[in-house]
Amino acid sequence: MISNAIMLMFIGMGIVFIFLVLLNVAISLLERITREHTLREETALAEEEIARKRKKNKKSRTSSDSSVQTAVISAAVHAYRNT
Secondary structure, eight states, rough: OHHHHHHEEEEHHHHHHHHHHHHHHHHHHHHTTTHHHHHHHHHHHHHHHHHHHHHHHHHHHHHHHHHHHHHHHHHHHHHHOOO
16 A cells, blocks of 8 residues: 555656656747847847937936926025015
8 A cells, every 4th residue: 555655656756757857848948949039139128228218318408407497486486475
Protein backbone atom coordinates (compact mmCIF):
# COMPACT_ATOMS: atom_id res chain seq x y z
CA MET A 1 0.00 0.00 0.00
CA ILE A 2 2.75 2.43 0.96
CA SER A 3 4.83 1.36 -2.03
CA ASN A 4 1.90 2.22 -4.31
CA ALA A 5 1.58 5.63 -2.67
CA ILE A 6 5.30 6.33 -3.08
CA MET A 7 5.20 5.20 -6.70
CA LEU A 8 2.17 7.43 -7.36
CA MET A 9 3.96 10.35 -5.67
CA PHE A 10 7.04 9.95 -7.89
CA ILE A 11 4.91 9.61 -11.01
CA GLY A 12 3.05 12.81 -10.13
CA MET A 13 6.24 14.68 -9.35
CA GLY A 14 7.78 13.42 -12.60
CA ILE A 15 4.80 14.60 -14.64
CA VAL A 16 4.92 18.04 -12.99
CA PHE A 17 8.68 18.24 -13.58
CA ILE A 18 8.30 17.33 -17.26
CA PHE A 19 5.50 19.88 -17.65
CA LEU A 20 7.64 22.63 -16.09
CA VAL A 21 10.60 21.76 -18.32
CA LEU A 22 8.39 21.89 -21.42
CA LEU A 23 6.91 25.19 -20.25
CA ASN A 24 10.41 26.62 -19.80
CA VAL A 25 11.42 25.45 -23.29
CA ALA A 26 8.27 26.96 -24.82
CA ILE A 27 8.88 30.32 -23.14
CA SER A 28 12.52 30.34 -24.28
CA LEU A 29 11.49 29.61 -27.86
CA LEU A 30 8.85 32.33 -27.77
CA GLU A 31 11.44 34.80 -26.48
CA ARG A 32 13.82 33.95 -29.32
CA ILE A 33 11.09 34.20 -31.94
CA THR A 34 9.85 37.61 -30.77
CA ARG A 35 13.25 39.18 -30.00
CA GLU A 36 13.35 41.43 -33.11
CA HIS A 37 9.82 42.69 -32.61
CA THR A 38 10.56 43.46 -28.96
CA LEU A 39 13.68 45.44 -29.86
CA ARG A 40 11.73 47.47 -32.43
CA GLU A 41 9.04 48.25 -29.88
CA GLU A 42 11.59 49.25 -27.26
CA THR A 43 13.33 51.67 -29.64
CA ALA A 44 9.99 53.16 -30.67
CA LEU A 45 9.01 53.65 -27.03
CA ALA A 46 12.38 55.24 -26.27
CA GLU A 47 11.96 57.67 -29.18
CA GLU A 48 8.45 58.57 -28.02
CA GLU A 49 9.75 59.19 -24.50
CA ILE A 50 12.48 61.50 -25.81
CA ALA A 51 9.95 63.39 -27.93
CA ARG A 52 7.61 63.67 -24.94
CA LYS A 53 10.42 65.06 -22.76
CA ARG A 54 11.33 67.63 -25.42
CA LYS A 55 7.71 68.68 -25.73
CA LYS A 56 7.41 68.90 -21.95
CA ASN A 57 10.52 71.11 -21.77
CA LYS A 58 9.02 73.47 -24.35
CA LYS A 59 5.73 73.57 -22.45
CA SER A 60 7.44 74.16 -19.10
CA ARG A 61 9.12 77.26 -20.49
CA THR A 62 5.83 78.71 -21.70
CA SER A 63 3.90 77.53 -18.65
CA SER A 64 6.42 79.18 -16.33
CA ASP A 65 5.63 82.51 -18.04
CA SER A 66 1.91 81.92 -17.65
CA SER A 67 2.34 80.80 -14.05
CA VAL A 68 4.16 84.07 -13.29
CA GLN A 69 1.32 85.99 -14.88
CA THR A 70 -1.21 84.02 -12.86
CA ALA A 71 0.69 84.74 -9.65
CA VAL A 72 0.85 88.46 -10.43
CA ILE A 73 -2.86 88.64 -11.23
CA SER A 74 -3.74 86.69 -8.08
CA ALA A 75 -1.61 89.01 -5.97
CA ALA A 76 -3.26 92.06 -7.55
CA VAL A 77 -6.77 90.73 -6.90
CA HIS A 78 -5.82 89.85 -3.32
CA ALA A 79 -4.38 93.32 -2.74
CA TYR A 80 -7.49 94.95 -4.26
CA ARG A 81 -9.85 92.96 -2.03
CA ASN A 82 -7.87 93.72 1.12
CA THR A 83 -7.87 97.50 0.65
